[in-house]
Amino acid sequence: MIKLLTKTLFFTLLLSAITSITKAQIGYDYAQYDIGFGGTINQVYGDAEGKVKSTPSVFVNFNYNQTPYLNYLVEIQTGKLEGGSRTETLSGRYFKNNFTAIVFRGQLQAGELMDYSNGGIAGALKGLYVSAGLGYILNDIHDDNINRYSNTDPQFFTGGLNKSNELYLPVRLGYEIKFFNQYNQPSFKIDLAYQFNNDFTDNMDGFTAGRNKDKLVQYSIGLKFALGDVTSYRKSVQ
Template identity: 55%
Template sequence: MTWALGLDFNSAYTDAETIVSTRSGHFNFNYNATPFVNYIIEYHTGTLQGGDSLTTASGRQFNNNFAAVMFRAQLQMGEIIDYSQSKMANAFKNLYVSSGVGFVVNHMTDINRASIKTPGFYTDGENNSNQIVIPVRIGYEIKFFNKYNQPGFKIDAGYQYNFIMGDGLDGFTAGTGKDSFSQFSIGIKFAIGGVATYRKQISFD
Protein backbone atom coordinates (compact mmCIF):
# COMPACT_ATOMS: atom_id res chain seq x y z
CA MET A 1 0.00 0.00 0.00
CA THR A 2 1.09 3.58 -0.60
CA TRP A 3 -0.13 7.07 0.12
CA ALA A 4 0.68 10.05 -2.06
CA LEU A 5 0.41 13.79 -2.46
CA GLY A 6 0.98 15.96 -5.48
CA LEU A 7 0.48 19.15 -7.48
CA ASP A 8 -1.78 19.55 -10.54
CA PHE A 9 -1.78 22.11 -13.35
CA ASN A 10 -5.34 22.45 -14.66
CA SER A 11 -7.09 23.67 -17.81
CA ALA A 12 -10.90 23.81 -17.93
CA TYR A 13 -12.80 23.32 -21.21
CA THR A 14 -16.19 24.92 -20.71
CA ASP A 15 -18.66 27.46 -22.10
CA ALA A 16 -16.19 30.26 -21.29
CA GLU A 17 -14.16 31.01 -24.41
CA THR A 18 -10.78 31.70 -22.79
CA ILE A 19 -8.78 28.88 -21.18
CA VAL A 20 -6.88 29.81 -18.02
CA SER A 21 -4.24 27.65 -16.32
CA THR A 22 -4.68 27.05 -12.58
CA ARG A 23 -3.28 24.80 -9.88
CA SER A 24 -4.70 22.31 -7.43
CA GLY A 25 -3.44 19.67 -5.04
CA HIS A 26 -4.29 16.02 -4.55
CA PHE A 27 -3.93 13.31 -1.94
CA ASN A 28 -4.50 9.63 -2.58
CA PHE A 29 -4.35 6.20 -1.04
CA ASN A 30 -3.23 3.25 -3.18
CA TYR A 31 -4.01 -0.40 -2.61
CA ASN A 32 -1.45 -2.37 -4.60
CA ALA A 33 -2.99 -5.68 -5.65
CA THR A 34 0.39 -6.29 -7.30
CA PRO A 35 3.33 -3.90 -7.84
CA PHE A 36 1.74 -3.07 -11.22
CA VAL A 37 -2.02 -3.23 -10.52
CA ASN A 38 -3.27 -0.48 -8.23
CA TYR A 39 -6.65 0.68 -6.88
CA ILE A 40 -6.67 4.36 -5.95
CA ILE A 41 -8.94 6.61 -3.90
CA GLU A 42 -8.04 10.23 -4.59
CA TYR A 43 -9.08 13.65 -3.31
CA HIS A 44 -8.48 16.86 -5.32
CA THR A 45 -8.97 20.44 -4.21
CA GLY A 46 -8.09 23.72 -5.87
CA THR A 47 -9.23 26.25 -8.44
CA LEU A 48 -10.55 26.13 -12.00
CA GLN A 49 -10.85 29.34 -13.99
CA GLY A 50 -11.83 30.43 -17.46
CA GLY A 51 -13.16 33.23 -19.62
CA ASP A 52 -12.53 36.95 -19.89
CA SER A 53 -15.31 39.42 -19.12
CA LEU A 54 -13.58 42.29 -20.96
CA THR A 55 -12.54 40.79 -24.29
CA THR A 56 -15.00 38.00 -25.18
CA ALA A 57 -18.38 38.50 -26.84
CA SER A 58 -20.23 36.48 -24.20
CA GLY A 59 -18.45 38.12 -21.26
CA ARG A 60 -18.37 34.79 -19.44
CA GLN A 61 -15.75 34.52 -16.72
CA PHE A 62 -15.67 32.20 -13.71
CA ASN A 63 -13.64 31.10 -10.72
CA ASN A 64 -14.54 27.67 -9.35
CA ASN A 65 -13.14 26.51 -6.00
CA PHE A 66 -13.70 22.81 -6.61
CA ALA A 67 -13.24 19.57 -4.71
CA ALA A 68 -13.35 16.09 -6.22
CA VAL A 69 -13.21 12.51 -4.99
CA MET A 70 -12.26 9.82 -7.50
CA PHE A 71 -11.78 6.07 -7.55
CA ARG A 72 -9.40 4.73 -10.22
CA ALA A 73 -8.04 1.35 -11.26
CA GLN A 74 -4.51 1.54 -12.65
CA LEU A 75 -2.64 -0.94 -14.84
CA GLN A 76 1.12 -0.64 -15.34
CA MET A 77 2.78 -2.32 -18.31
CA GLY A 78 4.96 -4.45 -16.00
CA GLU A 79 1.91 -6.58 -15.28
CA ILE A 80 1.52 -7.71 -18.90
CA ILE A 81 5.02 -7.60 -20.45
CA ASP A 82 8.22 -9.56 -19.84
CA TYR A 83 10.73 -6.89 -18.84
CA SER A 84 13.49 -9.23 -17.67
CA GLN A 85 15.22 -9.66 -21.05
CA SER A 86 15.07 -6.14 -22.52
CA LYS A 87 16.28 -2.77 -21.25
CA MET A 88 13.59 -1.05 -23.33
CA ALA A 89 10.81 -3.23 -21.90
CA ASN A 90 12.26 -2.66 -18.43
CA ALA A 91 11.98 1.09 -18.99
CA PHE A 92 8.37 0.77 -20.19
CA LYS A 93 7.20 -1.44 -17.29
CA ASN A 94 6.31 1.63 -15.18
CA LEU A 95 4.12 3.25 -17.88
CA TYR A 96 0.47 3.03 -16.86
CA VAL A 97 -3.11 3.72 -17.89
CA SER A 98 -5.91 4.40 -15.44
CA SER A 99 -9.61 5.20 -15.32
CA GLY A 100 -12.53 5.16 -12.94
CA VAL A 101 -15.36 7.31 -11.61
CA GLY A 102 -15.91 10.05 -9.05
CA PHE A 103 -17.78 13.23 -8.34
CA VAL A 104 -16.82 16.89 -8.32
CA VAL A 105 -18.29 19.63 -6.11
CA ASN A 106 -18.33 23.04 -7.82
CA HIS A 107 -18.51 26.35 -5.98
CA MET A 108 -18.28 29.61 -7.95
CA THR A 109 -16.52 32.27 -5.89
CA ASP A 110 -16.50 34.78 -8.75
CA ILE A 111 -18.59 34.74 -11.94
CA ASN A 112 -19.58 37.19 -14.66
CA ARG A 113 -22.78 36.37 -16.55
CA ALA A 114 -23.55 39.63 -18.44
CA SER A 115 -21.66 40.67 -21.56
CA ILE A 116 -20.06 44.10 -21.79
CA LYS A 117 -19.48 43.85 -25.56
CA THR A 118 -22.96 42.49 -26.36
CA PRO A 119 -25.55 44.52 -24.41
CA GLY A 120 -28.44 42.42 -23.10
CA PHE A 121 -26.60 39.11 -23.48
CA TYR A 122 -26.76 37.06 -20.27
CA THR A 123 -25.82 33.46 -19.48
CA ASP A 124 -27.78 31.71 -16.73
CA GLY A 125 -26.54 28.84 -14.57
CA GLU A 126 -25.92 27.61 -11.04
CA ASN A 127 -23.24 28.84 -8.67
CA ASN A 128 -23.04 25.48 -6.89
CA SER A 129 -23.37 21.95 -8.27
CA ASN A 130 -22.33 18.32 -7.78
CA GLN A 131 -21.55 16.22 -10.83
CA ILE A 132 -20.17 12.82 -11.80
CA VAL A 133 -16.69 12.80 -13.30
CA ILE A 134 -14.94 10.11 -15.38
CA PRO A 135 -11.14 10.42 -15.10
CA VAL A 136 -8.86 8.93 -17.79
CA ARG A 137 -5.14 9.03 -17.05
CA ILE A 138 -1.80 8.06 -18.57
CA GLY A 139 1.41 8.38 -16.62
CA TYR A 140 4.75 7.02 -15.51
CA GLU A 141 6.14 6.01 -12.12
CA ILE A 142 9.82 6.22 -11.22
CA LYS A 143 10.40 3.67 -8.46
CA PHE A 144 13.13 4.01 -5.82
CA PHE A 145 13.98 0.72 -4.11
CA ASN A 146 14.69 0.07 -0.43
CA LYS A 147 17.08 -2.44 1.16
CA TYR A 148 14.56 -5.24 0.51
CA ASN A 149 14.70 -4.44 -3.23
CA GLN A 150 11.10 -3.23 -3.16
CA PRO A 151 9.75 0.23 -4.01
CA GLY A 152 10.17 2.48 -0.96
CA PHE A 153 8.86 5.58 -2.67
CA LYS A 154 7.88 6.65 -6.18
CA ILE A 155 7.71 9.78 -8.30
CA ASP A 156 4.50 9.83 -10.34
CA ALA A 157 4.02 12.09 -13.38
CA GLY A 158 0.90 11.98 -15.53
CA TYR A 159 -1.74 13.58 -17.70
CA GLN A 160 -5.39 13.19 -16.72
CA TYR A 161 -8.51 14.19 -18.63
CA ASN A 162 -11.69 14.49 -16.59
CA PHE A 163 -15.01 14.10 -18.39
CA ILE A 164 -17.82 15.87 -16.50
CA MET A 165 -21.28 14.33 -16.85
CA GLY A 166 -22.93 17.74 -16.92
CA ASP A 167 -22.53 21.42 -17.70
CA GLY A 168 -21.91 22.96 -14.28
CA LEU A 169 -18.13 23.12 -14.00
CA ASP A 170 -18.13 26.80 -15.01
CA GLY A 171 -21.51 27.83 -13.56
CA PHE A 172 -22.96 28.47 -17.04
CA THR A 173 -25.76 26.59 -18.75
CA ALA A 174 -25.05 27.07 -22.44
CA GLY A 175 -24.59 25.02 -25.58
CA THR A 176 -25.02 21.28 -25.96
CA GLY A 177 -21.56 20.04 -24.93
CA LYS A 178 -20.52 18.86 -21.48
CA ASP A 179 -17.67 20.43 -19.52
CA SER A 180 -14.28 18.85 -18.86
CA PHE A 181 -10.87 19.68 -17.46
CA SER A 182 -7.35 18.35 -17.89
CA GLN A 183 -4.52 18.02 -15.39
CA PHE A 184 -0.78 17.66 -15.72
CA SER A 185 0.36 16.38 -12.34
CA ILE A 186 3.42 15.33 -10.42
CA GLY A 187 3.43 13.63 -7.06
CA ILE A 188 5.34 11.48 -4.64
CA LYS A 189 4.17 8.15 -3.22
CA PHE A 190 5.36 6.55 0.02
CA ALA A 191 5.12 2.82 0.73
CA ILE A 192 3.48 1.61 3.93
CA GLY A 193 3.15 -1.92 5.23
CA GLY A 194 5.46 -4.92 5.19
CA VAL A 195 7.44 -6.81 2.58
CA ALA A 196 5.36 -8.68 -0.02
CA THR A 197 6.19 -11.31 -2.61
CA TYR A 198 5.44 -11.12 -6.34
CA ARG A 199 5.63 -13.65 -9.16
CA LYS A 200 8.24 -11.56 -11.02
CA GLN A 201 11.33 -9.72 -9.83
CA ILE A 202 10.39 -6.01 -9.75
CA SER A 203 13.84 -4.47 -10.14
CA PHE A 204 16.33 -5.11 -12.94
CA ASP A 205 19.54 -3.15 -13.63
Protein backbone atom coordinates in the same frame (compact mmCIF):
# COMPACT_ATOMS: atom_id res chain seq x y z
CA MET B 1 28.21 -38.72 18.56
CA ILE B 2 26.33 -39.94 15.47
CA LYS B 3 23.11 -38.38 16.76
CA LEU B 4 24.92 -35.08 17.31
CA LEU B 5 26.36 -35.11 13.78
CA THR B 6 22.92 -36.00 12.38
CA LYS B 7 21.26 -33.13 14.23
CA THR B 8 24.03 -30.73 13.18
CA LEU B 9 23.71 -31.79 9.54
CA PHE B 10 19.92 -31.48 9.69
CA PHE B 11 19.97 -27.95 11.12
CA THR B 12 22.70 -26.92 8.66
CA LEU B 13 20.62 -28.09 5.72
CA LEU B 14 17.50 -26.45 7.16
CA LEU B 15 19.31 -23.15 7.64
CA SER B 16 20.73 -23.34 4.11
CA ALA B 17 17.25 -23.97 2.69
CA ILE B 18 15.77 -21.04 4.60
CA THR B 19 18.62 -18.78 3.47
CA SER B 20 18.16 -19.85 -0.16
CA ILE B 21 14.42 -19.18 -0.02
CA THR B 22 15.01 -15.78 1.58
CA LYS B 23 17.58 -14.82 -1.05
CA ALA B 24 15.29 -16.04 -3.79
CA GLN B 25 12.57 -13.63 -2.61
CA ILE B 26 14.81 -10.55 -2.63
CA GLY B 27 13.44 -8.26 -5.33
CA TYR B 28 10.01 -9.94 -5.35
CA ASP B 29 8.56 -8.17 -2.32
CA TYR B 30 6.51 -4.96 -2.33
CA ALA B 31 4.29 -3.00 0.06
CA GLN B 32 0.56 -3.41 -0.46
CA TYR B 33 -0.23 0.22 0.38
CA ASP B 34 1.09 3.66 -0.59
CA ILE B 35 0.21 7.15 0.52
CA GLY B 36 0.73 9.89 -2.04
CA PHE B 37 0.88 13.69 -2.29
CA GLY B 38 1.22 16.01 -5.23
CA GLY B 39 0.20 18.98 -7.32
CA THR B 40 -1.76 19.53 -10.50
CA ILE B 41 -2.10 22.17 -13.21
CA ASN B 42 -5.72 22.44 -14.38
CA GLN B 43 -7.23 23.70 -17.63
CA VAL B 44 -10.99 23.87 -18.24
CA TYR B 45 -12.43 23.63 -21.75
CA GLY B 46 -16.03 24.69 -21.29
CA ASP B 47 -18.43 27.50 -22.08
CA ALA B 48 -16.24 30.43 -21.01
CA GLU B 49 -14.66 32.00 -24.08
CA GLY B 50 -11.15 33.33 -24.46
CA LYS B 51 -7.69 32.09 -23.55
CA VAL B 52 -7.57 28.86 -21.53
CA LYS B 53 -6.15 29.57 -18.07
CA SER B 54 -3.97 27.29 -15.97
CA THR B 55 -4.69 27.02 -12.27
CA PRO B 56 -3.22 24.92 -9.44
CA SER B 57 -4.60 22.25 -7.16
CA VAL B 58 -3.15 19.78 -4.67
CA PHE B 59 -4.09 16.20 -3.86
CA VAL B 60 -3.57 13.35 -1.44
CA ASN B 61 -4.29 9.73 -2.28
CA PHE B 62 -4.29 6.28 -0.73
CA ASN B 63 -3.25 3.35 -2.91
CA TYR B 64 -3.93 -0.37 -2.65
CA ASN B 65 -1.42 -2.36 -4.70
CA GLN B 66 -2.90 -5.69 -5.75
CA THR B 67 0.44 -6.18 -7.49
CA PRO B 68 3.31 -3.71 -8.01
CA TYR B 69 1.77 -2.94 -11.41
CA LEU B 70 -1.97 -3.19 -10.71
CA ASN B 71 -3.23 -0.51 -8.35
CA TYR B 72 -6.47 0.94 -6.99
CA LEU B 73 -6.65 4.33 -5.34
CA VAL B 74 -8.89 6.94 -3.80
CA GLU B 75 -7.82 10.58 -4.13
CA ILE B 76 -8.97 13.90 -2.74
CA GLN B 77 -8.18 17.07 -4.73
CA THR B 78 -8.71 20.71 -3.88
CA GLY B 79 -7.84 23.82 -5.84
CA LYS B 80 -9.06 26.37 -8.38
CA LEU B 81 -10.51 26.29 -11.88
CA GLU B 82 -10.67 29.54 -13.87
CA GLY B 83 -11.49 30.68 -17.36
CA GLY B 84 -12.93 33.33 -19.65
CA SER B 85 -12.78 37.12 -19.43
CA ARG B 86 -15.21 39.82 -18.37
CA THR B 87 -13.96 42.30 -20.97
CA GLU B 88 -12.08 40.50 -23.75
CA THR B 89 -14.88 38.32 -25.16
CA LEU B 90 -18.32 39.02 -26.64
CA SER B 91 -20.15 36.89 -24.09
CA GLY B 92 -18.24 38.31 -21.11
CA ARG B 93 -18.30 34.90 -19.47
CA TYR B 94 -15.80 34.57 -16.65
CA PHE B 95 -15.59 32.19 -13.69
CA LYS B 96 -13.36 31.11 -10.83
CA ASN B 97 -14.29 27.84 -9.16
CA ASN B 98 -12.89 26.76 -5.78
CA PHE B 99 -13.43 23.04 -6.16
CA THR B 100 -12.99 19.86 -4.16
CA ALA B 101 -13.06 16.44 -5.82
CA ILE B 102 -12.97 12.79 -4.82
CA VAL B 103 -11.66 10.32 -7.39
CA PHE B 104 -11.65 6.51 -7.50
CA ARG B 105 -9.36 4.95 -10.11
CA GLY B 106 -7.96 1.62 -11.20
CA GLN B 107 -4.46 1.71 -12.66
CA LEU B 108 -2.82 -0.87 -14.94
CA GLN B 109 0.91 -0.58 -15.59
CA ALA B 110 2.69 -2.18 -18.54
CA GLY B 111 4.85 -4.25 -16.18
CA GLU B 112 1.80 -6.35 -15.32
CA LEU B 113 1.52 -7.54 -18.94
CA MET B 114 5.08 -7.77 -20.25
CA ASP B 115 8.30 -9.63 -19.54
CA TYR B 116 10.84 -6.98 -18.52
CA SER B 117 13.41 -9.35 -17.00
CA ASN B 118 15.95 -8.59 -19.72
CA GLY B 119 15.65 -4.82 -19.32
CA GLY B 120 15.89 -2.83 -22.53
CA ILE B 121 12.76 -1.19 -23.92
CA ALA B 122 10.47 -3.40 -21.83
CA GLY B 123 12.32 -2.39 -18.68
CA ALA B 124 11.95 1.27 -19.56
CA LEU B 125 8.24 0.96 -20.38
CA LYS B 126 7.12 -1.18 -17.42
CA GLY B 127 6.11 1.90 -15.41
CA LEU B 128 3.86 3.27 -18.17
CA TYR B 129 0.20 3.03 -17.17
CA VAL B 130 -3.39 3.74 -18.13
CA SER B 131 -6.05 4.51 -15.56
CA ALA B 132 -9.76 5.24 -15.38
CA GLY B 133 -12.48 5.46 -12.79
CA LEU B 134 -15.11 7.82 -11.45
CA GLY B 135 -14.84 11.33 -10.03
CA TYR B 136 -17.17 13.44 -7.92
CA ILE B 137 -16.60 17.21 -7.91
CA LEU B 138 -18.03 19.84 -5.58
CA ASN B 139 -18.12 23.18 -7.43
CA ASP B 140 -18.10 26.40 -5.38
CA ILE B 141 -18.27 29.67 -7.34
CA HIS B 142 -18.87 32.88 -5.36
CA ASP B 143 -21.15 35.52 -6.87
CA ASP B 144 -18.24 37.92 -7.39
CA ASN B 145 -16.24 35.22 -9.23
CA ILE B 146 -18.60 34.76 -12.16
CA ASN B 147 -19.97 37.01 -14.90
CA ARG B 148 -23.07 35.88 -16.80
CA TYR B 149 -23.92 39.02 -18.84
CA SER B 150 -22.65 39.88 -22.30
CA ASN B 151 -20.52 42.98 -22.85
CA THR B 152 -22.26 43.76 -26.15
CA ASP B 153 -25.84 42.89 -25.27
CA PRO B 154 -26.87 43.45 -21.61
CA GLN B 155 -29.96 41.32 -22.19
CA PHE B 156 -27.85 38.30 -23.16
CA PHE B 157 -27.51 36.13 -20.06
CA THR B 158 -25.83 32.72 -19.64
CA GLY B 159 -27.41 30.58 -16.95
CA GLY B 160 -25.90 27.89 -14.79
CA LEU B 161 -25.20 26.94 -11.19
CA ASN B 162 -22.72 28.59 -8.83
CA LYS B 163 -22.74 25.59 -6.53
CA SER B 164 -23.19 22.05 -7.78
CA ASN B 165 -22.06 18.47 -7.27
CA GLU B 166 -21.28 16.43 -10.37
CA LEU B 167 -19.93 13.10 -11.52
CA TYR B 168 -17.19 12.94 -14.14
CA LEU B 169 -15.09 10.36 -15.93
CA PRO B 170 -11.30 10.58 -15.36
CA VAL B 171 -9.06 8.91 -17.97
CA ARG B 172 -5.33 9.04 -17.26
CA LEU B 173 -2.04 8.26 -18.98
CA GLY B 174 1.01 8.28 -16.75
CA TYR B 175 4.42 6.97 -15.87
CA GLU B 176 5.50 5.73 -12.45
CA ILE B 177 9.19 5.71 -11.49
CA LYS B 178 10.01 3.30 -8.65
CA PHE B 179 12.91 3.70 -6.24
CA PHE B 180 14.06 0.68 -4.24
CA ASN B 181 15.36 0.30 -0.68
CA GLN B 182 18.17 -1.95 0.59
CA TYR B 183 15.84 -4.95 0.38
CA ASN B 184 15.07 -4.23 -3.28
CA GLN B 185 11.50 -3.29 -2.40
CA PRO B 186 9.88 -0.24 -4.07
CA SER B 187 9.67 2.23 -1.20
CA PHE B 188 9.32 5.57 -3.01
CA LYS B 189 7.69 6.48 -6.33
CA ILE B 190 7.35 9.48 -8.60
CA ASP B 191 4.15 9.66 -10.64
CA LEU B 192 3.92 11.85 -13.77
CA ALA B 193 0.57 11.99 -15.56
CA TYR B 194 -1.83 13.60 -18.01
CA GLN B 195 -5.51 13.25 -17.09
CA PHE B 196 -8.59 14.02 -19.16
CA ASN B 197 -11.85 14.48 -17.24
CA ASN B 198 -15.20 14.49 -19.00
CA ASP B 199 -18.04 16.09 -17.02
CA PHE B 200 -21.33 14.17 -17.07
CA THR B 201 -23.27 17.43 -16.68
CA ASP B 202 -22.10 20.97 -17.47
CA ASN B 203 -21.31 23.10 -14.43
CA MET B 204 -17.56 22.96 -13.79
CA ASP B 205 -17.42 26.51 -15.15
CA GLY B 206 -20.80 27.56 -13.77
CA PHE B 207 -22.34 27.93 -17.24
CA THR B 208 -24.85 25.66 -18.94
CA ALA B 209 -24.54 26.43 -22.63
CA GLY B 210 -24.05 24.63 -25.92
CA ARG B 211 -24.19 20.92 -26.67
CA ASN B 212 -20.83 19.87 -25.25
CA LYS B 213 -20.13 19.09 -21.61
CA ASP B 214 -17.22 20.67 -19.76
CA LYS B 215 -13.78 19.08 -20.08
CA LEU B 216 -11.02 19.34 -17.50
CA VAL B 217 -7.39 18.60 -18.41
CA GLN B 218 -4.85 18.03 -15.63
CA TYR B 219 -1.06 17.70 -15.63
CA SER B 220 0.21 16.28 -12.38
CA ILE B 221 3.27 15.18 -10.45
CA GLY B 222 2.97 13.08 -7.32
CA LEU B 223 5.15 11.40 -4.71
CA LYS B 224 4.18 8.06 -3.17
CA PHE B 225 5.56 6.41 -0.05
CA ALA B 226 5.19 2.70 0.70
CA LEU B 227 3.60 1.65 3.97
CA GLY B 228 1.91 -1.34 5.55
CA ASP B 229 2.38 -5.06 5.02
CA VAL B 230 4.85 -6.51 2.54
CA THR B 231 3.89 -9.33 0.19
CA SER B 232 5.52 -11.09 -2.77
CA TYR B 233 4.95 -10.75 -6.50
CA ARG B 234 5.16 -13.62 -9.01
CA LYS B 235 8.28 -12.12 -10.58
CA SER B 236 11.03 -9.70 -9.63
CA VAL B 237 9.72 -6.15 -9.36
CA GLN B 238 12.96 -4.63 -10.66
